[in-house]
């Protein structure tokens with residue numbers, strides 16, 4: 001779903017990847033004995049159903065969770081949030097009545113993230129899905145909390161082709177500015193972008209910058225058809241057991 005409340009093709013690509021990632025993630029988590037609670041957190045959830053009648057990320061997550069039977073020794077919590085009151089009301093209408101492990105809130109994303117992280121203990125696992133329209137609004141201090149957390153996967157989508165051209169001044173879409181600012185905070189700026197010969201080497205540069213910035217392991221997924229490249233950041237030290245997730249995307 002985009003900011004206008006519609007789901008267009010590039011959003012569909014993002015949603016397909018999210019669905020596939022989530023399903024694979026749950027199957028792997030369900031096999032881990034020492035995992036008791038899984039939190040799927042979406043701080044920029046939108047309405048659940050778009051204005052053009054398509055399922056948004058929140059409904060997709062709910063259905064993915066329901067489609068795989070949860071083992072008795074595990075709980076899956078879906079934490080959804082949207083700051084906009086109207087979107088929140090629609091979200092509740094479309095989601096909440098459907099299960100007591102789904103919670104919807106109406107606050108700033110930073111508050112939602114901090115709340116979700118407060119539930120952590122040594123048996124909890126997190127998957128954060130950060131919408132591309134949202135991650136520029138997550139504060140640096142909140143990112144620091146996310147990056148410090150354990151057993152946490154963090155899924156963001158960066159429109160690298162567009163942002164590469166924007167940083168090199170080949171594209172002037174001002175709507176990319178917040179993303180450029182976000183990358184600047186992460187250590188990638190205009191000067192760096194000009195140094196890279198092509199988008200793929202730019203992606204490698206982003207990976208390096210992120211890795212330097214606290215993140216332990218990071219994977220990227222190419223999605224060339226719609227020119228979106230998905231950046232997947234994995235913060236879990238036990239990632240070797242879960243490489244399967246990434247293999248299934250290559």
Ligand SMILES: C[S@@+](CC[C@H](N)C(=O)[O-])C[C@H]1O[C@@H](n2cnc3c(N)ncnc32)[C@H](O)[C@@H]1O
Pocket residue numbers: 001002003011015043044045046047048055056057058081082083084087107108109110131133134137
């Ligand atoms: C593009 S929509 C979300 C679409 C949804 N993730 C999907 O893919 O179906 C972005 C949402 O973020 C919400 N939003 C914007 N700024 C926010 C903030 N600071 N905190 C929480 N939600 C915010 C907007 O109200 C909007 O509904």
